[in-house]
Amino acid sequence: MNNLIVYLEIEDGIVGDVSLELLTKGRSLADELKCKLEAVAIGYQLDKIGDQVFPYGVDTLYLADDKRLSPYTTLPHTSVLVNLFKETEPQIAFMGATSVGRDLGPRVSSALFSGLTADCTSLEIGSYEDKKAGKTIDNLLYQIRPAFGGNIVATIVNPECRPQMATVREGVMKKEILDPNYKGTVKKLDVSKYVSDEDFVIEVIERHMEKSKLNIKGSPIIVAGGYGMGSAENFKMLYDLANTLGGEVGASRAAVDAGFVEHERQIGQTGVTVRPKLYIACGISGQIQHIAGMQDSSMIIAINNDPNAPINAIADYVITGNVEEVVPKMIKYYKKNSK
Amino acid sequence: MSFNIVVLAKQVPDTHNVGKDAMKADGTVNRAALPAIFNPEDLNALEQALRIKDKFPGTTVSLLSMGPVRAAKILREGLYRGADKGYLLSGREFAGSDSLATSYALSCAIKKMGKVDMIICGRQAIDGDTAQTGPQVAEKMGFPQITYTEEILDVTKKAITVKRRVERGVEVLKGKLPIVITVNGTAAPCRPRNAKRLMKYKYAKTATERQTSGTDYIDEDHSYLILNEWGANDIDHDPKWLGLGGSPTKVKSIQSVVFTAKESKKITADDVEIEEMMKELIANHTIG
Ligand SMILES: Cc1cc2nc3c(=O)[nH]c(=O)nc-3n(C[C@H](O)[C@H](O)[C@H](O)COP(=O)(O)OP(=O)(O)OC[C@H]3O[C@@H](n4cnc5c(N)ncnc54)[C@H](O)[C@@H]3O)c2cc1C
Ligand SMILES: Nc1ncnc2c1ncn2[C@@H]1O[C@H](COP(=O)(O)O)[C@@H](O)[C@H]1O
Numbered sequence: 001m002n003n004l005i006v007y008l009e010i011e012d013g014i015v016g017d018v019s020l021e022l023l024t025k026g027r028s029l030a031d032e033l034k035c036k037l038e039a040v041a042i043g044y045q046l047d048k049i050g051d052q053v054f055p056y057g058v059d060t061l062y063l064a065d066d067k068r069l070s071p072y073t074t075l076p077h078t079s080v081l082v083n084l085f086k087e088t089e090p091q092i093a094f095m096g097a098t099s100v101g102r103d104l105g106p107r108v109s110s111a112l113f114s115g116l117t118a119d120c121t122s123l124e125i126g127s128y129e130d131k132k133a134g135k136t137i138d139n140l141l142y143q144i145r146p147a148f149g150g151n152i153v154a155t156i157v158n159p160e161c162r163p164q165m166a167t168v169r170e171g172v173m174k175k176e177i178l179d180p181n182y183k184g185t186v187k188k189l190d191v192s193k194y195v196s197d198e199d200f201v202i203e204v205i206e207r208h209m210e211k212s213k214l215n216i217k218g219s220p221i222i223v224a225g226g227y228g229m230g231s232a233e234n235f236k237m238l239y240d241l242a243n244t245l246g247g248e249v250g251a252s253r254a255a256v257d258a259g260f261v262e263h264e265r266q267i268g269q270t271g272v273t274v275r276p277k278l279y280i281a282c283g284i285s286g287q288i289q290h291i292a293g294m295q296d297s298s299m300i301i302a303i304n305n306d307p308n309a310p311i312n313a314i315a316d317y318v319i320t321g322n323v324e325e326v327v328p329k330m331i332k333y334y335k336k337n338s339k
Numbered sequence: 340m341s342f343n344i345v346v347l348a349k350q351v352p353d354t355h356n357v358g359k360d361a362m363k364a365d366g367t368v369n370r371a372a373l374p375a376i377f378n379p380e381d382l383n384a385l386e387q388a389l390r391i392k393d394k395f396p397g398t399t400v401s402l403l404s405m406g407p408v409r410a411a412k413i414l415r416e417g418l419y420r421g422a423d424k425g426y427l428l429s430g431r432e433f434a435g436s437d438s439l440a441t442s443y444a445l446s447c448a449i450k451k452m453g454k455v456d457m458i459i460c461g462r463q464a465i466d467g468d469t470a471q472t473g474p475q476v477a478e479k480m481g482f483p484q485i486t487y488t489e490e491i492l493d494v495t496k497k498a499i500t501v502k503r504r505v506e507r508g509v510e511v512l513k514g515k516l517p518i519v520i521t522v523n524g525t526a527a528p529c530r531p532r533n534a535k536r537l538m539k540y541k542y543a544k545t546a547t548e549r550q551t552s553g554t555d556y557i558d559e560d561h562s563y564l565i566l567n568e569w570g571a572n573d574i575d576h577d578p579k580w581l582g583l584g585g586s587p588t589k590v591k592s593i594q595s596v597v598f599t600a601k602e603s604k605k606i607t608a609d610d611v612e613i614e615e616m617m618k619e620l621i622a623n624h625t626i627g
Contacts (some may be wrong), residue, residue: 011507070430073512074484076476099505103486106471110439115587116470128591142591147467148355155594161587200485202514205500209508221626245626261488278625300623301616313600318617321608322513333614338627 003036007095018096018170023056044070057178066191075199097167116165117143117157150289171273221247227254228283268293286311347379347460350410378463382529384522418540419532442475447574463572477519484509489568
């Protein structure tokens with residue numbers, strides 16, 4: 001009872017990175033709370049899910065396996081979670097801040113009257129002093145998230161209601177295998193006891209999902225371009241630099257909005273969070289929402305013709321100059337010195 | 340064939356254009372320095388409703404907003420663009436609501452509005468970016484939901500077909516009415532104000548607005564100028580689910596964001612300096 005549970009997002013039999021990241025975070029919080037880490041998989045043909053998640057330290061894996069549960073639709077998945085949570089009374093429940101998690105989470109929280117905090121960037125355990133009631137509650141989940149367009153960071157707690165629910169975007173938490181031989185137990189749920197026929201009122205008529213081809217998150221070197229690149233044409237030099245150094249190209253939202261690159265490359269609060277070995281910011285001013293997604297990079301190079309660009313404050317190398325001039329030179333001198 | 344559609348709209352501070360003066364020295368937000376606007380995705384939601392009305396002329400589009408009296412401004416804005424009625428839910432009882440308490444209050448108001456076929460709202464409000472209110476209203480009403488809608492493809496008296504855009508692709512879903520639909524910013528933008536409607540609804544006001552402007556009397560011919568204003572007493576509700584008390588989430592603390600500045604090397608586009616930097620990066624194995 002009162003464990004920590006993670007909803008697993010599954011596409012084509014594969015557990016999504018965002019869920020594995022949450023399991024990693026969940027494992028360390030469960031250790032701190034001295035409770036078990038649980039996971040729930042809802043879908044069809046889930047035999048291989050255990051192999052994928054046990055290495056992250058899952059103690060109990062619930063399986064709701066039924067042809068009708070895949071692909072995802074809101075109501076049946078909600079019913080499984082609501083009924084399972086009533087039964088097992090978890091103290092904390094996590095899901096990805098994805099289009100699935102953000103469809104499902106609020107529905108579940110409303111049905112259980114439990115608070116939900118969307119898009120957390122940090123999760124910690126701490127205590128809360130309820131001044132009105134004159135008491136302090138220990139071992140609460142601090143759900144930390146940006147608010148007001150990223151200009152402030154708020155710490156949210158759910159003092160009374162359980163489970164304490166939070167969603168987190170992909171890439172925000174680190175994914176780390178705990179022990180490749182870790183073994184938990186599998187509990188198969190009798191699906192007919194959890195969902196009713198009325199839950200299947202939404203029919204999926206068409207579905208086109210693309211596997212993401214990019215792996216910006218996993219790249220050790222990121223060459224990111226901003227609005228200062230000026231054009232899609234100019235972005236080519238960033239691909240050249242990235243190819244030369246063995247990295248990927250990322251972008252600011254302004255560059256994405258301007259149509260210089262595809263949305264999948266956006267880094268920041270409403271894009272992916274990255275922490276590469278080297279981040280080269282080209283023509284990016286460094287607004288709070290962008291910095292939020294790359295500040296943990298080990299080394300940052302900023303190329304900007306404005307010596308006062310905010311990005312410079314967090315950069316290890318500040319190059320004041322035009323990208324058109326600097327980037328080709330970086331390629332040239334890398335090639336010259338790398339052999 | 341016609342439908343009763345409720346569009347949920349929120350007045351929000353324009354967090355996309357936060358200037359330097361928007362943050363106070365103590366790290367709190369100076370709401371007064373931010374203009375209040377019609378939440379962008381709620382305009383996309385309104386457009387989807389108006390398109391249904393274009394196709395099925397007897398359709399009624401009612402806008403519902405919960406907020407302070409000044410939020411009546413976006414109700415008027417909606418009337419200018421084609422909505423039929425405006426409802427404002429306002430009062431001290433609603434203060435401090437998180438998304439759950441908000442959706443409870445909205446659902447009570449919708450129930451009072453009578454039979455509804457569709458509730459259409461924005462995916463998320465830019466002041467909190469939570470995207471929770473739509474699904475939670477759906478749950479409170481006992482309706483199914485379709486989120487991330489880009490286009491409503493077809494509606495019949497019983498069913499609705501919707502194209503939704505999610506992170507990795509597109510889905511077409513078919514659902515039964517009544518239903519809650521949340522609309523993405525990638526959907527069609529809202530039509531502009533209509534000049535005739537602007538003239539017609541310019542003086543549409545809520546009861547509180549009429550009192551403060553001393554124009555409390557409205558004759559029967561002008562009853563379209565009434566924006567319905569409801570307080571907690573006007574809706575059937577359980578007080579324990581409203582406002583701060585009905586909000587399971589509490590804000591423990593708020594901090595403004597500060598980044599610790601690094602000790603940085605400053606260089607120029609000069610060949611020698613760039614080459615020197617590349618050599619350093621190779622030497623310390625950052626690259627290569
Ligand atoms: C709720 C919310 C969420 C957001 N989420 C994100 C997010 O996830 N990611 C994100 O990136 N942004 C996000 N933003 C937007 C963010 O606030 C900024 O608008 C955006 O990051 C700015 O992008 P930029 O630095 O490329 O453009 P700009 O701010 O226009 O900066 C361009 C820079 O290029 C420099 N420059 C111009 N020409 C040259 C040249 N020839 N050579 C060198 N330098 C040059 C300029 O000096 C300037 O510093 C969000 C905003 C909001 C409100
Ligand atoms: N106070 C409110 N009044 C009316 N509609 C609201 C209110 N709060 C949220 N909504 C609706 O719910 C959507 C999602 O809001 P949020 O959960 O705050 O991101 C918004 O786009 C609105 O359509």
